[in-house]
Amino acid sequence: MKTIKFLLYSITLFLILTISPVSQFLESSMVGLMLIQIPGLTLSGYWLGKWLKMNHLVIFKSYNHSGIPGILIAIFTSIYWILPRMVDGALTEPILMVAKYITIPILIGLPIAWSWKSLHSVAKWFIITNGISMLFVMGWLYLNTNIRVCNNFLISQQQLLGNILFYGSISIFLILVLFAFMGPAQLSREKPQL
Amino acid sequence: MSKKEGKLSFIIVVIGLTILFIATDSFQAFTAEQARRVQIEKTQPQLKDVTFEDSESETFRLGESEDVYTIVTFIYTRCGDICPAISMNFRDLYEDIPSEFLDEKLQLLTVSFDPEYDTPDQLTMYQQSIGADGETWRIVRIEDQQELQQFLNQAGVIVIPNEEGGFAHNAAFYLIDPNGRLINIFDYDQPESVVNHLEKIF
Numbered sequence: 001m002k003t004i005k006f007l008l009y010s011i012t013l014f015l016i017l018t019i020s021p022v023s024q025f026l027e028s029s030m031v032g033l034m035l036i037q038i039p040g041l042t043l044s045g046y047w048l049g050k051w052l053k054m055n056h057l058v059i060f061k062s063y064n065h066s067g068i069p070g071i072l073i074a075i076f077t078s079i080y081w082i083l084p085r086m087v088d089g090a091l092t093e094p095i096l097m098v099a100k101y102i103t104i105p106i107l108i109g110l111p112i113a114w115s116w117k118s119l120h121s122v123a124k125w126f127i128i129t130n131g132i133s134m135l136f137v138m139g140w141l142y143l144n145t146n147i148r149v150c151n152n153f154l155i156s157q158q159q160l161l162g163n164i165l166f167y168g169s170i171s172i173f174l175i176l177v178l179f180a181f182m183g184p185a186q187l188s189r190e191k192p193q194l
Numbered sequence: 195m196s197k198k199e200g201k202l203s204f205i206i207v208v209i210g211l212t213i214l215f216i217a218t219d220s221f222q223a224f225t226a227e228q229a230r231r232v233q234i235e236k237t238q239p240q241l242k243d244v245t246f247e248d249s250e251s252e253t254f255r256l257g258e259s260e261d262v263y264t265i266v267t268f269i270y271t272r273c274g275d276i277c278p279a280i281s282m283n284f285r286d287l288y289e290d291i292p293s294e295f296l297d298e299k300l301q302l303l304t305v306s307f308d309p310e311y312d313t314p315d316q317l318t319m320y321q322q323s324i325g326a327d328g329e330t331w332r333i334v335r336i337e338d339q340q341e342l343q344q345f346l347n348q349a350g351v352i353v354i355p356n357e358e359g360g361f362a363h364n365a366a367f368y369l370i371d372p373n374g375r376l377i378n379i380f381d382y383d384q385p386e387s388v389v390n391h392l393e394k395i396f
Contacts, residue, residue, distance in 0.1 A: 066195040069202045076210030088226035151352040
């Protein structure tokens with residue numbers, strides 16, 4: 001099977017992210033945690049989903065033909081893990097830490113792999129634009145609040161993350177606008193998949 | 195989207211919202227700090243007794259003063275960041291509390307979590323600079339590291355070293371009842387809410 005490589009990618013990435021020097025290093029800064037660890041675990045789950053294709057699993061396919069149930073699971077799980085109290089909780093409570101390492105790949109990355117392609121392009125753009133504006137709002141909040149959102153991190157790290165989210169989301173938005181108006185046509189003229 | 199998927203999506207939304215509802219204490223607490231307050235007001239945990247040392251090097255225990263409520267806040271004296279604001283607000287609080295409360299029913303403690311640097315001499319200087327009287331409002335430290343850590347944990351105070359050799363820490367005012375139960379946590383920038391609460395108790 002060609003797709004066996006995805007399983008290898010998935011396992012390798014998961015192991016790298018969970019060995020303690022790496023996880024400790026990433027968890028020592030807010031940027032490492034939010035922009036490397038969580039997306040990394042998601043990617044590991046995504047690759048797992050690429051390997052374990054949904055089409056082989058008839059039950060899942062019939063319940064996730066439109067991709068909407070799968071993407072909803074991914075969205076709710078992501079919201080859960082970016083709640084500041086869960087970010088703190090996963091650093092101080094072992095049970096939450098284990099839950100985080102398991103549910104981010106299985107309930108965010110894997111459903112994305114199984115759902116994204118089947119989503120209607122309107123739903124895709126709805127999610128992309130909402131995602132970008134959410135990052136923008138988060139960045140703005142982190143930059144403009146005097147409170148430390150997470151007790152385990154210094155305010156300077158919160159501001160660094162705020163800056164990256166704020167300017168990052170603006171850049172992504174501008175790039176998307178550029179693409180939409182003058183970029184490769186397939187990005188803006190996707191065939192609707194009903 | 196098929197009917198089956200519609201139903202499933204609906205169920206996922208309901209379950210998802212329920213989990214978020216529970217995880218945020220009914221959408222009240224999004225940060226660990228808020229969560230701790232909701233939790234403490236619900237459970238009113240019994241604090242383990244602890245020994246304080248004040249600026250005169252006198253030691254006393256939290257549990258020894260019967261019938262007296264205690265308001266506690268945490269600082270370290272070298273702090274140039276948030277502690278001056280905490281102490282200013284603590285002084286506002288101190289000045290706003292009717293004096294009959296302070297004589298009999300209430301004591302204020304500013305607790306340093308940096309016992310190594312904050313010796314009694316250091317505490318005396320701090321006490322003078324912020325205008326504490328050393329009787330109803332005392333500046334104290336907890337010398338025993340284990341007791342200090344336990345007290346911080348029970349109050350949910352997380353202290354982490356910062357880049358400048360100082361500390362970052364969460365700030366609040368803590369109300370402890372005469373039996374040594376932690377009954378309320380107040381924002382450090384709203385001393386008036388503490389006074390209002392005290393007036394209800396007394």
